[in-house]
Amino acid sequence: VFDHIDGGAECEVTLTQNREGFDDISLLPRALMHVTQPDLATSVCGIRLGLPFICAPTGLVGAAHPDGELAASIAAPEIGAKALVSTHATYSLEELALGAPEMPWFQLYPPADRDFCTALLERALVTKVPLLAVTVDVPVPGNRERDVAHRYSIPPKVTPKNAWSVMSHPTWALRLVRNPRIFPKNFVGGSDRVRYREVIPLLRKSMGAMSPRVDWDDLDWLRSQWPGPLLVKGILRSEDARRAVDAGVDGIVVSNHGGRQLDGVPASIRVLPSIVESVGSDVDVLLDSGVRRGTDIVKALCLGAKACLVGRPWVYGLAAGGTEGVRAVLGVLRDELVRTMVLLGCSSVKELSPEYLWTSSK
Amino acid sequence: VFDHIDGGAECEVTLTQNREGFDDISLLPRALMHVTQPDLATSVCGIRLGLPFICAPTGLVGAAHPDGELAASIAAPEIGAKALVSTHATYSLEELALGAPEMPWFQLYPPADRDFCTALLERALVTKVPLLAVTVDVPVPGNRERDVAHRYSIPPKVTPKNAWSVMSHPTWALRLVRNPRIFPKNFVGGSDRVRYREVIPLLRKSMGAMSPRVDWDDLDWLRSQWPGPLLVKGILRSEDARRAVDAGVDGIVVSNHGGRQLDGVPASIRVLPSIVESVGSDVDVLLDSGVRRGTDIVKALCLGAKACLVGRPWVYGLAAGGTEGVRAVLGVLRDELVRTMVLLGCSSVKELSPEYLWTSSK
Amino acid sequence: VFDHIDGGAECEVTLTQNREGFDDISLLPRALMHVTQPDLATSVCGIRLGLPFICAPTGLVGAAHPDGELAASIAAPEIGAKALVSTHATYSLEELALGAPEMPWFQLYPPADRDFCTALLERALVTKVPLLAVTVDVPVPGNRERDVAHRYSIPPKVTPKNAWSVMSHPTWALRLVRNPRIFPKNFVGGSDRVRYREVIPLLRKSMGAMSPRVDWDDLDWLRSQWPGPLLVKGILRSEDARRAVDAGVDGIVVSNHGGRQLDGVPASIRVLPSIVESVGSDVDVLLDSGVRRGTDIVKALCLGAKACLVGRPWVYGLAAGGTEGVRAVLGVLRDELVRTMVLLGCSSVKELSPEYLWTSSK
Amino acid sequence: VFDHIDGGAECEVTLTQNREGFDDISLLPRALMHVTQPDLATSVCGIRLGLPFICAPTGLVGAAHPDGELAASIAAPEIGAKALVSTHATYSLEELALGAPEMPWFQLYPPADRDFCTALLERALVTKVPLLAVTVDVPVPGNRERDVAHRYSIPPKVTPKNAWSVMSHPTWALRLVRNPRIFPKNFVGGSDRVRYREVIPLLRKSMGAMSPRVDWDDLDWLRSQWPGPLLVKGILRSEDARRAVDAGVDGIVVSNHGGRQLDGVPASIRVLPSIVESVGSDVDVLLDSGVRRGTDIVKALCLGAKACLVGRPWVYGLAAGGTEGVRAVLGVLRDELVRTMVLLGCSSVKELSPEYLWTSSK
Secondary structure, three states: OHHHHHOOOOOOHHHHHHHHHHHOOEEOOOOOEOOOOOEOOEEEOOEEEOOOEEEOOOOOHHHOOOOHHHHHHHHHHHHOOEEEEOOOOOOOHHHHHHHOOOOOEEEEOOOOOHHHHHHHHHHHHHOOOOOEEEEOOOOOOOOOHHHHHHOOOOOOOOOHHHHHHHHOOHHHHHHHHHOOOOOOHHHOOOOOOOOHHHHHHHHHHHHHHOOOOOEHHHHHHHHHHOOOOEEEEEEOOHHHHHHHHHOOOOEEEEOOHHHOOOOOOOOHHHHHHHHHHHHOOOOEEEEEOOOOOHHHHHHHHHOOOOEEEEOHHHHHHHHHHHHHHHHHHHHHHHHHHHHHHHHHOOOEHHHOOHHHEEOOOO | OHHHHHOOOOOOHHHHHHHHHHHOOEEOOOOOEOOOOOEOOEEEOOEEEOOOEEEOOOOOHHHOOOOHHHHHHHHHHHHOOEEEEOOOOOOOHHHHHHHOOOOOEEEEOOOOOHHHHHHHHHHHHHOOOOOEEEEOOOOOOOOOHHHHHHOOOOOOOOOHHHHHHHHOOHHHHHHHHHOOOOOOHHHOOOOOOOOHHHHHHHHHHHHHHOOOOOEHHHHHHHHHHOOOOEEEEEEOOHHHHHHHHHOOOOEEEEOOHHHOOOOOOOOHHHHHHHHHHHHOOOOEEEEEOOOOOHHHHHHHHHOOOOEEEEOHHHHHHHHHHHHHHHHHHHHHHHHHHHHHHHHHOOOEHHHOOHHHEEOOOO | OHHHHHOOOOOOHHHHHHHHHHHOOEEOOOOOEOOOOOEOOEEEOOEEEOOOEEEOOOOOHHHOOOOHHHHHHHHHHHHOOEEEEOOOOOOOHHHHHHHOOOOOEEEEOOOOOHHHHHHHHHHHHHOOOOOEEEEOOOOOOOOOHHHHHHOOOOOOOOOHHHHHHHHOOHHHHHHHHHOOOOOOHHHOOOOOOOOHHHHHHHHHHHHHHOOOOOEHHHHHHHHHHOOOOEEEEEEOOHHHHHHHHHOOOOEEEEOOHHHOOOOOOOOHHHHHHHHHHHHOOOOEEEEEOOOOOHHHHHHHHHOOOOEEEEOHHHHHHHHHHHHHHHHHHHHHHHHHHHHHHHHHOOOEHHHOOHHHEEOOOO | OHHHHHOOOOOOHHHHHHHHHHHOOEEOOOOOEOOOOOEOOEEEOOEEEOOOEEEOOOOOHHHOOOOHHHHHHHHHHHHOOEEEEOOOOOOOHHHHHHHOOOOOEEEEOOOOOHHHHHHHHHHHHHOOOOOEEEEOOOOOOOOOHHHHHHOOOOOOOOOHHHHHHHHOOHHHHHHHHHOOOOOOHHHOOOOOOOOHHHHHHHHHHHHHHOOOOOEHHHHHHHHHHOOOOEEEEEEOOHHHHHHHHHOOOOEEEEOOHHHOOOOOOOOHHHHHHHHHHHHOOOOEEEEEOOOOOHHHHHHHHHOOOOEEEEOHHHHHHHHHHHHHHHHHHHHHHHHHHHHHHHHHOOOEHHHOOHHHEEOOOO
């Protein structure tokens, strides 16, 4: 489970470059600016955020801890951030509507099966999902070789190594047995417990949600079906960003899926400037992939992003301590943001610009 | 034997750069392109390939597993790829003609000894070899220091370390004893078993096939002798590529012999664009050296190659599991190609172009 | 304690780049220049230095060895260098005036609390502090995660790991018990021993000295209050340097606080040329952060610095051997400077210029 | 002793860059050039060399093996190379004249003490030294910290660690006791055995030979005193090369003393082109520092060097096997040169040029 969260595709070249991309950018602070309480508020598609980051959608995190996506949906609003929950969440939209203090944002895949998608959109309307993000970089799942090596799969295959791994983490195993959040709940309809013989068709349906059989027409259709704000997630190419804007989306998430899809694509922070330039001020641009620190978020905002999606950090927090763990991680991020802004001498994230970056002629 | 396959020349600078060359190239996908079954077919010198890769010629692989070159000759066509078999194969042309479902391509060295070469060409005609590749980067063997360190040689020298190594791999040793494929069969004529006192003259003859005593006239002569398609393998310099085209060859294989010859030459993927530019559309350009993944093949095709030669991967597969192992490796490569094309949003390898690559001003 | 001295902020990217910045600069010697006793004397703000380096101000070094800041104040003048002592020193100004052969330079923070600052300036005048340096890059302390991991704090928290660490260094512990120099003495007023219940208000006051609530007006005020030479320490941006010159300071210390404040800022040696260019010959420019060797100092001087601040090296020397250890470290630095100048063929540090650096078109 | 030979100055940045400098240069071969017996002959200052390399002068190598400098003086001419023997050799000029098949070249330092130098030059004339090289980059010895760490010194200091090291290499120790070649013989005059009380003045005299008290006038004087060919060794700066040519030298050795003097100077292979350009065809340029392979020598020759000095390799050979070991090492270098030229498709080292190098726009 750890390697499924931590790993990337194939040689993990992109996973590595996501970090190098941030490390190659240098911040250039202003001295003596009397910044004490920097304003960290931003807005995405007209929605106000107290903090410029969002818990990224990651599938099936209930395997790490039964608090699953509910943890992010509770902890993020508490601190002023947002949670964006995956279609493949181990909590259904309805469960989140009941359990979370405010409805999280919702991620889905382009409508390969329009009937299923229509039903899902209706449930999202009923549960008052404030913003929808459609992920366009998973026509097929990436080749995550750590998963292959561990024979990681849903439903889990029982191998001696896996069995040993489960037995050597008894707390985790016990939690999982008591509250087995390992299936994508949105695909189960109303039923509370998944019976084992329903698993295979359930998984087939959920995999079908990620399909290569979708194109720009499907985005147009989705746009016509969803009245609220719509983000497109997984854009790396300026012309795709432009085309999405033409299709009427409200925002672009520059992302390489955390280095988990096509290995060898550039770090998303490196392509961010070209995307920002291509869409101008027409829509909001967000950044995903490789964000681990407050300084990373500040760098992305300097380069024109409105906010960042943060994936692995909150899932590590979840795995370590459930909702409390997510709270701790998000708190660290907020503290890092405050400290970075103070040290940078910038009083508001809205003022961040390339002026705060250093470039050498090196 | 492992280090003979895995190693490169001297400091292995070129071996390392072959990989860095690929890692430095970034792919830039298109989103929402509805690619489900990408067309992987290409053509080389007018011959259709279902997959854009070819098992590269490597000498004496029978030492790794008695299935030897026959394994590639069986597994490659099954999947739509091709096998290109070395003159120094442990299976003779005639054995391959009998054992393989379709005759593999055949690699030879420029004609140092024209009589021997004429005989070989006649045997190639008789066995209906569809394509000939002449290797021009082995005037003398490279300095592979891992071989020197292990006292790797043909015939094998018996040292305590070697003896121990053989004894600690009993399955491999037993297979080798039952079917000792360790000599270059094409040099033995018709005889099925090599007697020990014939070994030295046999080796002398086979080493003579690789000779510094050859030049462009020999290529002209070979061209005049061989009616079928002819590739030149081992070109790194644009003017040599141009000159080979003038000599009437049908294709160029950009190659540094997998980093096994002159250490310190550039990665072949890095010189590919200059070769493609210099020969234009006159002949097909192929790429060899450093190819390990589907993404590598896609990158080479983006830069103008028609197909790639894949060496070490299939030999690792052979060593691990004979023909079945080669099948598995080639299947992985095909799956990686399909996945890469889908994730890239490109429906046919013929459409690959620099448009799918990302370049920064970094 | 070691990690507190040795570590940097967050991922220590800046800490690492401080060294890479120096390593990327190549020296280009002149041959046969007959340099035997190179002149190492420089001047900073009109004060003559026999050697072009200064012991950098580091807080609370008494925890490493009770000789603390007094060690630098004794050892530096002996050799011709200077000591710049932190406001957070474990020796008060008055103790240093009594104990040191010449009064060291004094570092303070911008006046968040002007009354306290006025009192401190008066004490500095009384003790005849020859030069004042105001540190402007600590609006809040940096995020030094090695400290977080070790629960390093003042006053120290007792944890089993800390207790074990103390017990396994009995000499150090004994010295500390006999002469507990772990509190910032300048905040205690006249009292010789700190009672434990005074610790918290004392620390609160001392942390208040580093405050985000300061701006350029406070620098103006400080300038108006201090009649002697005034350095501004912690400048990385040309416009800030220019602005400080306009405020009437006598010198600029280019510094990233040894990579201990905002992680991700550039190496100070890399921004030095832009600062030197922006202030021209109006004021002296000094360099801090990353200086470990005589060659580092020579490189900085080639790029326009008048002198360097050296932090960690003297504190390592202190930790290893008290005043004697600092003497040894400073002696090594002087010897390296002499050797470097002789090998460079340059007879005076005043003649160092970009002429002695090598730049490739690489 | 090993670390004295293997190590470099301070952080060994230059030592490392000497290798990186070569690795950054790529060779670009020509195919099908029919090169079988490449001509490796070159000339330096009108003297014919069968191979384009010279055993570099290294002091006191007798400590590694009693065969010392005599080994190089015997093995180099046998194979067609040359030996350049240090003033600090453990064999005197007279011993070499007696023992070597042809008189080696001789290295000395600029004349700090003209009387001693005159005497040495007379002895060089008497022993028919064919070429003199004057080393100009050792005004003082470099700071070799591995030596400092091991307390390496002449005469050796006895420390428990040293004693243990000697005892654990009994063969080496026994050889040393039988034929204690650890003192610079040229300073002893005629006496065969050094008495222990003469050691200190002897060393003082020999250290005086390396002196910062020399300048360009001393080079002029030396030029006027020595009728034969004269090389200047240790030039990194074009204007120094030009000035040496004006002083009438016959050749320039671009060298950073193998990274053993000023740490932080550029790799000599990186400055070679600027030196070659500055002196044009007026004198011969040679390269020293970092040469380990035949490919290194070929790269240097492509960039305009007439020959290379090879230091550590022959001393490793000496340490491993005396004269026989040096023979083996030089043979490997010759074989690598032959193989490299054949693989490069170049029939004579005189034809090597930048045409055989690859440069990318990367």
